[in-house]
Amino acid sequence: MFKTKTYIILFTFLLIIATAFSVYLYSADIKKNIVVIKSGNEIVNKINLSTVTSPHTFTVENNGGINTIYVSNNEIYVKEASCPDKVCVNHGPLKNNFSPIVCLPNKLIIEFYNDNNDIDTVSR
Amino acid sequence: MNTRKLTLMSILLSFSLVIYVIESSLMPIVPIPAVKLGLANVITLISMVLLGKREAFTILMLRIIISSIFYGGMSGFLYSFSGGMLCFIIEALIINFFSQKQLFIVSVTGAIFHNAGQVLVAFLITKTPAILYYMIPLTVSAIITGVFIGLVSSAIISHSKKILNIIYKS
Numbered sequence: 001m002f003k004t005k006t007y008i009i010l011f012t013f014l015l016i017i018a019t020a021f022s023v024y025l026y027s028a029d030i031k032k033n034i035v036v037i038k039s040g041n042e043i044v045n046k047i048n049l050s051t052v053t054s055p056h057t058f059t060v061e062n063n064g065g066i067n068t069i070y071v072s073n074n075e076i077y078v079k080e081a082s083c084p085d086k087v088c089v090n091h092g093p094l095k096n097n098f099s100p101i102v103c104l105p106n107k108l109i110i111e112f113y114n115d116n117n118d119i120d121t122v123s124r
Numbered sequence: 125m126n127t128r129k130l131t132l133m134s135i136l137l138s139f140s141l142v143i144y145v146i147e148s149s150l151m152p153i154v155p156i157p158a159v160k161l162g163l164a165n166v167i168t169l170i171s172m173v174l175l176g177k178r179e180a181f182t183i184l185m186l187r188i189i190i191s192s193i194f195y196g197g198m199s200g201f202l203y204s205f206s207g208g209m210l211c212f213i214i215e216a217l218i219i220n221f222f223s224q225k226q227l228f229i230v231s232v233t234g235a236i237f238h239n240a241g242q243v244l245v246a247f248l249i250t251k252t253p254a255i256l257y258y259m260i261p262l263t264v265s266a267i268i269t270g271v272f273i274g275l276v277s278s279a280i281i282s283h284s285k286k287i288l289n290i291i292y293k294s
Binding site for chain 1: 199225226229232246249250251252254255257260261263264267268271
């Protein structure tokens with residue numbers, strides 16, 4: 001095939017582009033008021049974060065697992081989860097729809113609500 | 125299949141299982157989920173070069189089945205299987221084009237396709253298009269870990285070839 005150098009340049013180029021894109025995706029702070037909690041494709045709960053007066057926690061039981069969700073004014077995160085990997089807990093507060101809070105074992109998704117729930121409408 | 129080959133295969137399989145167990149019990153390096161070194165892929169690459177594609181496939185399948193019985197469970201099996209299969213197919217297709225020193229190219233390509241397989245399964249399970257964006261940060265990790273895994277594999281292969289020559293001659 002090609003020389004080794006070609007691949008090194010190609011990979012470096014790809015690495016730089018992908019790093020720049022992922023930094024942008026993760027740091028973008030696109031907060032909205034209404035948050036939806038979904039089980040698979042069904043919307044289980046809809047919360048307007050700007051109307052939450054006192055911080056509180058509640059639990060969602062899903063697919064045999066339990067997630068404890070913390071809600072306060074303008075902030076939502078998963079506090080505890082019954083799943084072994086704790087990806088949703090380590091995710092931290094919900095910032096944008098590029099990185100929604102997802103708990104794959106419990107099939108739980110927490111993201112901001114938009115009309116047709118499509119990522120393209122959020123990005124532009 | 126002779127006894128020597130069978131023994132070597134089972135040794136490689138137990139190596140990959142031990143590597144898998146140690147790696148999954150380590151703390152994750154970065155807080156992004158699903159990002160890990162994928163050290164078990166070293167064994168896949170080594171067995172592909174030293175033994176052959178069919179033997180490497182057997183080792184990979186057995187590792188996925190055994191590790192999901194004891195560790196991952198059903199959803200773990202789906203992710204390991206889709207990622208592992210896609211990674212293996214692409215590596216088996218392109219490995220003949222590259223020399224032993226160029227193994228890192230094979231392993232980076234394999235790592236990218238491994239992630240693609242897992243993201244695809246996650247998309248099919250959750251039906252959330254946002255998950256597909258996950259490919260971008262995962263590509264960053266795939267390139268870094270893929271280069272590392274490839275360099276480790278070619279180093280191990282060049283040394284184990286000497287050892288295997290001694291064993292086969294005796």
